[in-house]
Amino acid sequence: xxxxxxxxxxxxxxxxxxxxxxxxxxxxxxxxxxxxxxxxxxxxxxxxxxxxxxxxxxxxxxxxxxxxxxxxxxxxxxxxxxxxxxxxxxxxxxxxxxxxxxxxxxxxxxxxxxxxxxxxxxxxxxxxxxxxxxxxxxxxxxxxxxxxxxxxxxxxxxxxxxxxxxxxxxxxxxxxxxxxxxxxxxxxxxxxxxxxxxxxxxxxxxxxxxxxxxxxxx
Amino acid sequence: xxxxxxxxxxxxxxxxxxxxxxxxxxxxxxxxxxxxxxxxxxxxxxxxxxxxxxxxxxxxxxxxxxxxxxxxxxxxxxxxxxxxxxxxxxxxxxxxxxxxxxxxxx
Numbered sequence: 541x542x543x544x545x546x547x548x549x550x551x552x553x554x555x556x557x558x559x560x561x562x563x564x565x566x567x568x569x570x571x572x573x574x575x576x577x578x579x580x581x582x583x584x585x586x587x588x589x590x591x592x593x594x595x596x597x598x599x600x601x602x603x604x605x606x607x608x609x610x611x612x613x614x615x616x617x618x619x620x621x622x623x624x625x626x627x628x629x630x631x632x633x634x635x636x637x638x639x640x641x642x643x644x645x646x647x648x649x650x651x652x653x654x655x656x657x658x659x660x661x662x663x664x665x666x667x668x669x670x671x672x673x674x675x676x677x678x679x680x681x682x683x684x685x686x687x688x689x690x691x692x693x694x695x696x697x698x699x700x701x702x703x704x705x706x707x708x709x710x711x712x713x714x715x716x717x718x719x720x721x722x723x724x725x726x727x728x729x730x731x732x733x734x735x736x737x738x739x740x741x742x743x744x745x746x747x748x749x750x751x752x753x754x755x756x757x758x
Numbered sequence: 759x760x761x762x763x764x765x766x767x768x769x770x771x772x773x774x775x776x777x778x779x780x781x782x783x784x785x786x787x788x789x790x791x792x793x794x795x796x797x798x799x800x801x802x803x804x805x806x807x808x809x810x811x812x813x814x815x816x817x818x819x820x821x822x823x824x825x826x827x828x829x830x831x832x833x834x835x836x837x838x839x840x841x842x843x844x845x846x847x848x849x850x851x852x853x854x855x856x857x858x859x860x861x862x863x864x
Contacts, residue, residue: 547773547774547775548773548774553853553854553856553857554857556777556853557850557853557854557857559774559777559778559781560777560781560850560853563777563778563781563782563801564781564782564784564785566782566800567781567782567785567786567800568785570796570799570800571785571786571792571796636793637792637793637796638786638790638791638792638793639790639791639792639793639835640786640787640789640790640791640837641787641789641790642787642790643790
């Protein structure tokens with residue numbers, strides 16, 4: 541057989557090692573999802589959802605914008621569902637190229653989200669008539685953030701993703717601080733520190749991935 | 759392989775194209791496979807060329823190519839076998855040994 545260029549060995553060992561590094565970096569970039577796909581939808585949902593919440597239910601019963609009482613929580617739930625659906629779709633789109641244990645983990649994780657949310661909604665909706673509106677909405681918002689945080693931290697543990705894990709430890713701490721700060725402040729703190737934090741970290745991870753890829757491909 | 763010998767380089771992997779294929783596959787987690795089109799996209803090889811090299815790697819027992827169906831569309835999945843992963847690790851270790859030959863005798 542006539543050796544083609546493909547069949548030729550790399551020129552020297554150093555060149556071979558560079559070739560290996562380049563190829564691994566290129567592949568990793570190709571199969572690693574854009575980190576913005578997981579953080580930005582939640583970041584926007586928090587900034588917008590809790591922002592509107594704050595405008596309607598300010599500290600000390602202040603109403604900055606006179607929106608219907610049902611609107612903030614409905615909007616927040618809607619935004620959370622949309623963010624969850626988007627990240628689920630985004631994750632599935634990536635895993636279509638990869639098959640194996642990683643996929644099964646992804647599917648089980650997705651199911652865990654729906655089951656946990658259904659459980660939370662079922663339990664909390666029984667308290668709706670027992671609590672004043674203000675307390676009920678903060679209960680919903682606080683528990684939702686805690687549950688989302690628990691799921692995301694578990695995700696960080698499953699995929700050994702330290703960035704995700706510590707980002708969510710941060711938003712969970714912010715949630716606890718917000719609950720203690722009290723009604724009204726809770727939503728402002730979550731919008732600015734929680735939502736803003738997610739947008740910021742997502743951008744940071746994205747820049748880092750791009751930098752790493754640039755190094756590998758050069 | 760003793761410390762003083764120059765290590766032999768695996769001839770199956772020691773061809774640029776196949777080294778690239780194995781390097782790319784080594785990035786996946788063990789027992790995960792990647793679809794053929796996606797691998798082709800990463801390596802920027804023609805389908806024919808990639809098939810030829812995959813067959814050679816398959817003959818050596820380094821990769822496993824599975825033909826399956828996703829709904830009605832056929833899908834080809836490629837993964838590095840345990841043997842292939844070991845061969846790749848040995849190969850990179852041999853390259854490193856070539857680059858820094860042991861200077862002192864133990």
